[in-house]
Amino acid sequence: GAVVSQHPSWVICKSGTSVKIECRSLDFQATTMFWYRQFPKQSLMLMATSNEGSKATYEQGVEKDKFLINHASLTLSTLTVTSAHPEDSSFYICSGYPGQGKEDGYTFGSGTRLTVV
């Protein structure tokens, strides 16, 4: 089935540093990738939609200068958390849509556990 590979699976960084998270669609072309944030025991909250070759669309309340999204190719989307602070600690997960007929549904990356100390 369709696979989205997400790296790293976990990362610990110091306050003030930046962290880049990568999501690659391995067997389909993802013109769109969705980025979610999930706090413990909570739901997935959509942060932004990345679009190949154009600017990302951010959800209300999400700081675009803090969460930089790049989608330079049909198989790679990245999320960079800039100047990270402890409150940015969370589970970040991406999702692509392989298209109807390909086992249906969105396929999710394995997630990145970010801890900012």
Add this chain to the structure above:
Amino acid sequence: GENVEQHPSTLSVQEGDSAVIKCTYSDSASNYFPWYKQELGKRPQLIIDIRSNVGEKKDQRIAVTLNKTAKHFSLHITETQPEDSAVYFCAASKIPGGKLQFGAGTQVVVTP
């Protein structure tokens, strides 16, 4: 925008019993309703989905029903097993491939 409400937040059932989770949505333009199962620290896994032109869909022990008039859809798990224990999320989008709005999730615990 779309708002999806999900109930209950927790559900404890005895092995072999049925479990039902209900969701309502606000945007009548929503047409795609997937259900995901997420185990702790792992990615959500699609378990079943339904589109607006269908009222019910079944896959072995799992079924989903959709009432477009009332704007609600439900997940039914029959003959529950301990491995069904997880968090289940409903979601809605206007089109397959569009933005997904998730419900708050239901923690299902199946006790032997």
